[in-house]
Amino acid sequence: QITLKESGPTLVKPTQTLTLTCTFSGFSLNTFAMGVGWIRQPPGKALEWLALIYWDDDKRYSPSLKSRLTITKDTSKNQVVLTMTNMAPVDTATYYCAHSLPGTKGFDYWGQGTLVTVSS
Amino acid sequence: QSVLTQPPSVSGAPGQRLTISCTGSSSNIGADYDVYWYQQLPGTAPKLLIPGTSNRPSGVPDRFSGSESGTSASLAITGLQAEDEAYYYCQSYDNSLSGWVFGGGTKLTVL
Numbered sequence: 001q002i003t004l005k006e007s008g009p010t011l012v013k014p015t016q017t018l019t020l021t022c023t024f025s026g027f028s029l030n031t032f033a034m035g036v037g038w039i040r041q042p043p044g045k046a047l048e049w050l051a052l053i054y055w056d057d058d059k060r061y062s063p064s065l066k067s068r069l070t071i072t073k074d075t076s077k078n079q080v081v082l083t084m085t086n087m088a089p090v091d092t093a094t095y096y097c098a099h100s101l102p103g104t105k106g107f108d109y110w111g112q113g114t115l116v117t118v119s120s
Numbered sequence: 121q122s123v124l125t126q127p128p129s130v131s132g133a134p135g136q137r138l139t140i141s142c143t144g145s146s147s148n149i150g151a152d153y154d155v156y157w158y159q160q161l162p163g164t165a166p167k168l169l170i171p172g173t174s175n176r177p178s179g180v181p182d183r184f185s186g187s188e189s190g191t192s193a194s195l196a197i198t199g200l201q202a203e204d205e206a207y208y209y210c211q212s213y214d215n216s217l218s219g220w221v222f223g224g225g226t227k228l229t230v231l
Contacts, residue, residue: 049211049220049222060218101168101171104172106156111165
């Protein structure tokens with residue numbers, strides 16, 4: 001049974017750096033073809049892919065946000081961490097982490113999401 | 121502006137068949153990347169409905185099916201039920217952006 005859960009601050013100030021942690025179970029990021037991605041959804045708006053990290057430490061970033069994002073993994077803790085620098089009010093969103101369906105470009109298991117509000 | 125284009129809303133009566141379109145381009149759907157469909161109920165995380173060309177996840181009724189043609193894809197729902205009222209998103213991969221892309225989402229209303 002694969003589960004994922006996001007954790008991190010619910011409120012950050014403009015210009016601050018956001019650090020989110022995805023803690024997962026039911027699979028290992030040491031296993032071939034495994035991957036974990038981050039997707040966000042501003043209130044009332046569409047889903048937006050942010051970043052993804054694979055079992056072999058291959059990292060992919062959204063071109064529009066690449067300069068602000070860093071994704072890392074800690075396989076010993078079954079965690080994936082996303083950092084986003086220079087937060088602004090437009091970054092207010094629910095942030096989801098999701099398991100990448102092996103061998104595909106889809107996401108088959110999602111965390112419950114965590115709402116991050118950017119406000120002074 | 122989403123890379124994949126979906127109609128903002130669709131509606132249908134219980135029991136009807138309904139389709140939701142997802143229009144892309146030659147760098148995503150047209151480049152033979154699979155299209156994935158997700159259902160999102162209010163206040164919940166997206167749920168994978170149609171995993172490209174893979175088998176439907178367990179628990180997803182066979183009333184839901186996906187198809188692709190050229191640079192477009194469609195989600196078909198037969199025997200519409202009240203519980204199908206939700207937002208639906210398509211997703212694929214884009215090789216010119218080198219990233220994962222989503223549609224703008226479609227709100228399905230059951231009349």
